[in-house]
Amino acid sequence: MILNAINGALNVLFPLITFPFISNIFGVDLLGKYQFSSSFISYFLLIASLGISTYAIREGARIRDNKDQFSKFANQMFTINMGATLLSYCLLAICMVAIPKLYSYTGILLILSINILLQTIGVEWLYSIYEDYFYITIRGIVFHILSLVALFVFVRTPNDIYIYSIISVVASGGRYLLNFFRARKYCKLRFTKDLNIKEHWKPIMLLFGMQIATTIFVSSDTTILGFMVNDYVVGIYSTSTKIYSAVKTVLSAILVASIPRLSATLANDNSRFNDTLTDIYKTLLTFLIPAIVGIIFMRNEIVLLISNVDYIEATESLFILSIALFFCLGAWFWGQCVLVPMRKESFVFKVTLISAVINIVLNLILIPFWKEKAAALTTVISEAVAFFMQWYEGRKYAKTFGIIKITIKIIAGCLGICLTCLLIQKYINHFYLKTILCCLISIVVYMLIEFILKNSVLYDIVKKIRRRRNGKATDV
Numbered sequence: 001m002i003l004n005a006i007n008g009a010l011n012v013l014f015p016l017i018t019f020p021f022i023s024n025i026f027g028v029d030l031l032g033k034y035q036f037s038s039s040f041i042s043y044f045l046l047i048a049s050l051g052i053s054t055y056a057i058r059e060g061a062r063i064r065d066n067k068d069q070f071s072k073f074a075n076q077m078f079t080i081n082m083g084a085t086l087l088s089y090c091l092l093a094i095c096m097v098a099i100p101k102l103y104s105y106t107g108i109l110l111i112l113s114i115n116i117l118l119q120t121i122g123v124e125w126l127y128s129i130y131e132d133y134f135y136i137t138i139r140g141i142v143f144h145i146l147s148l149v150a151l152f153v154f155v156r157t158p159n160d161i162y163i164y165s166i167i168s169v170v171a172s173g174g175r176y177l178l179n180f181f182r183a184r185k186y187c188k189l190r191f192t193k194d195l196n197i198k199e200h201w202k203p204i205m206l207l208f209g210m211q212i213a214t215t216i217f218v219s220s221d222t223t224i225l226g227f228m229v230n231d232y233v234v235g236i237y238s239t240s241t242k243i244y245s246a247v248k249t250v251l252s253a254i255l256v257a258s259i260p261r262l263s264a265t266l267a268n269d270n271s272r273f274n275d276t277l278t279d280i281y282k283t284l285l286t287f288l289i290p291a292i293v294g295i296i297f298m299r300n301e302i303v304l305l306i307s308n309v310d311y312i313e314a315t316e317s318l319f320i321l322s323i324a325l326f327f328c329l330g331a332w333f334w335g336q337c338v339l340v341p342m343r344k345e346s347f348v349f350k351v352t353l354i355s356a357v358i359n360i361v362l363n364l365i366l367i368p369f370w371k372e373k374a375a376a377l378t379t380v381i382s383e384a385v386a387f388f389m390q391w392y393e394g395r396k397y398a399k400t401f402g403i404i405k406i407t408i409k410i411i412a413g414c415l416g417i418c419l420t421c422l423l424i425q426k427y428i429n430h431f432y433l434k435t436i437l438c439c440l441i442s443i444v445v446y447m448l449i450e451f452i453l454k455n456s457v458l459y460d461i462v463k464k465i466r467r468r469r470n471g472k473a474t475d476v
Helices: 002-049 052-063 067-098 100-112 114-121 124-129 133-154 158-185 197-228 231-256 258-268 270-297 299-306 314-339 345-394 403-427 431-452 456-475
Strands: none
Touching: 002 067, 002 100, 002 114, 002 133, 002 158, 002 197, 002 231, 002 299, 052 067, 052 124, 052 197, 067 100, 067 114, 067 197, 100 114, 100 158, 114 158, 124 133, 124 158, 133 158, 197 231, 197 345, 231 270, 231 299, 231 314, 231 345, 270 299, 270 314, 270 403, 270 431, 270 456, 299 314, 299 431, 314 345, 403 431, 431 456
């Protein structure tokens, strides 16, 4: 779980490092053009993935110790995935010819579309099944550093937008290629005629429906803004969503890393499932709630830190999106960690479909009036619907213990964050000093309060660190 969180943090940290650089070079409009292209390609990445990743992780974790059975299963997933990829490219070609709006985006779209194939051959799900997070983390560090160097060397003017697009593809594509060649460590990937479609098709399509809704949450706001408003508004909104996505990616790593373990626990020891689930939920809340509070109180500093004053309008939509974080990750927990391992994909699919429709309809109604603020508000509403529906259903199949008690402790710690930020912002005017002190002192104050109140999550983390140190000392 820790290594996956580190990898998630790296996937967030490097974009946050590069964002101030590209936002200054490209400006709001050109950045909006790139973000619109990226959001449009995300739909075809989704079609190519076909929900196979989640399904493969869940089912593969159950049979990973049976090499022959797992190899057969992996080849079936790979073959189906490649078929979906071919379909995705066909649909993309039709859209680029049939939609005049896309003509001015052709160059960027073609470059970014390379990731559709690379994502498929990257078989990232294979490494999640075997929880090979050390490899994923090291690989991520190497390719992030290479792409960072390439960005600072080759991207100098607004005309380099296509070079930037190539670098972004190489950053992920290089990792996917390495994945493909290293996959033989676990199994030999090849095409197969024995697809066992009857067994796989229904759950894959249900999970695919869930991913459609997820992608709609992430990308439809940007896509509709691009079609209904302009690239400038997309550029403003992309700043707030960059921060929102960054925090969500880091915290969701806790949940993503837990899915294989939860599936394996259900298969081998059902009695431990609720205990494991409770620990995961407590850990999520312990880091999620203070993150939301921190974003709300430091939204001005955060926006200026990763961009410049031209993007300051993003603070309003960022405030709204920070609230969406609670519902988004809560829905993830009850959906992916409870209902999906329980094989209740059909219910999760219904929920995500309802939420997706709500999101799209509200976007179409409200965006013409409130622009990026409406896009953020619809995200909160749709995520809240998904959360409450999955929470209500999930309680029938799983029990969590002591959540209210630990939430009270977390809120007490967050009051410390609020007071710290207010005092520092009132008495210190230097931008960087104020930002650094708010971050560092808020973290320290929150941790101290949690330790005083005996937050079990932090105590467990300290115990694990001590055990590892004692283990290393014994080895020596």
